[in-house]
Amino acid sequence: MSKNDNSIYNRALLFSIVAAVTVLIGTIATVFVPMFTEGMHPKVDGLKPYTALELAGRDVYQAEGCVNCHSQVIRPLKADVLRYGQYSKAGEYAYDRPFLWGSKRTGPDLARIGGKYPDEWHIQHFESPQAFYPKSNMPPYPWFKEKQVNVKETLARMDALSFPYTEEEAAELEGATELDAMIAYMQVLGTSIAKEALIEIDESMIEAESPVKGDADAIALGKKLYKAECSGCHGQIAEGNIGASLVDYAEFEPLDTDTYITIANGFEGAMPGYAAKFSKEKIWAIVEYINSLK
């Protein structure tokens, strides 16, 4: 042991001070100093503070611990961008206190969920995620539609964050449920930058007619894919629900290419596109399945 009486290991106060300084060096260099640089406070032009209803939704998101299973940050990696959309920019989060990037994807990333599905999708999905994906492990949230947003509380929170709101916006909160709030929040996520489809399919990029016309294997594959990804909105037997009845659609004998392009590109705010998620072979298979419904 140290023989020197003045050794730091014999002097508790000195030891404590040196230990404190030691841990503060890295803290100052990587946390405190960056805090005062511009790079840590960027803001994209299209970003607006949350409205009262969106904030109420964001608060529900926090209360329920959604961040345990859902991230809100898309990495600049090929697969992340294909699956979730454009990679996240620092300036998209300027109003996020706290950030909700998360650290686990038990469920998918939600950074660009805004506009991906219609409101009705969220209403049904919160009620029963298993109605869309029978094997989903997401808990159902049936209480969202029953719980009212606390108006006074929400406005106090808006004030604390210095987010602006008008009298009308405040009035909108009256009678709103947590479900309304959650949907408002979901639909605004990731919308501060213009959406660009990663892959936009047009007629020049695909065959003029289905290359697997009437093929039984293709129809079987198409049916499997339909059940997995499409039946939530279009119904178990394609009878229609949130989305149109595909039985009726097939009756019109649409062009193969039109059906393909619809599946590939989707419609903003109504239906997600599958161009990045399904190979050509898979999309043609779904086209054939739909044709077979006639």
Next chain:
Amino acid sequence: MNEYQYDYKTVQGFVLSAIFWGVIGLVAGLLISAQMWSADLNFGEYLSFGRLRTFHTNVLAYGLGIGAEFGLFYYITMRLTKKPFVLPKLARLHLWLFNIGVGAAGLSLLIGMNTSLEYAEFEWPFDVAIVILWVMFAINILGNIFTRKEKHLYVSLWYIIATVITVAILYIVNNLAIPATLTKSYHLFAGVNSANVEWWYGHNAVGFLFTTPILAMFYYFLPKSTGLPLFSHRLSIISFWSLIFAYLWTGAHHLVYTPLPDWIQTLAIAFTLFLIAPSWGSVVNGYFTVDKDWSKMSTNYLTKFFIVGITFYGLQTIQGPSQGIRVISSLIHYTDWVPGHVHMGTMGWVTMVICASIYYALPAMYKTTIFSEKIANTHFWLVLVGQVMFSITMWITGIQQGAMWKMTAADGTLQYTFMEGLVRNYPYWQMRTASGLIFVVGMLFFIYNVLMTIQKGKKNLAKLQEA
């Protein structure tokens, strides 16, 4: 040898409280592990996965982890300063407030008071209470250290001092918030800044709640229980200072590939790799301490707890830094690999060493021996098997998940949908529940042993007083 009137009642109170919260946290853990493979097990609002998972991590970290640390730190500090508490009543008050605090804070998460900052989820009134609790703790610990009767500060005290100071800095800074109402506040920091502060805190909470305190126990109880002197004082000096210096730079390795400025990420990754050295300094110090007599592994039942514990620490501190490297992070981040990693630390290292320390300290307080070494051995093997199964299961499924998310078809489109990846986890998640169950059964053996040792100790003390 000097005899002091140590206030062991407070130490024991913390140990028993930690065990109590441990059971609650473990049961919650089992339930959420089952919710992962069956959504039907979400029993309404208050027991749904999102709330319960937050409850699980916090009750175990704050209740079991910190509770045991409070108790064992008090024990170690009194012994190493050769002095009873400077303020015994404050220590007792600390114990009571701690239990009320963990109970109330745990419930607050279930009713939806959640800041959503990982490992700092408690809302601001609880943050204030936690800071007060920590100050009470610091007064007792530092009070004893500053007025100690033993001039030299032993290694464990260095780690204790570093823990007391650093946790205070971390907790206060990350919990700075704009209070809106009594039940809701917003992080003072926004966006990328919020992320940087949170993970500086988050990673160092691991460093200064699950590393330095456990090392303090390890450096004290390993030589005590084996009777072998610490291998190298010099190595412990080098390990200590480089560990506490490097740790604080590393938080951003949790934010690899996020919009956080690249230089902060890269610096964090570099310091993370450096951390292997001081971590292994302690591992080597432990191994060479027992190297003087490896037969202790079979003749002294506690030795294997410490050696296996420090081995898990060694594995953890190699696995952790490798996860920080960009290419590995891109595969395993956001997957179940990460809970596999975390649980190797908490179940393999932290809990193993805490249990062994309690096994040593409790009989010592009652001047008796452990109730049953056989039960302790059963406990050891069950938690070891449970933990290894748990983590290996999670690593396999984590790599599978990461790979399925990344995989693309020949035409550059994604090979698998999200659901296709998810359903493949189910068998592994079920296996994880089974592993957790084995671990919990092991812990029940531990608890039984502890309670019976206290019974035995009380009888022993009564006998000693008669004589």
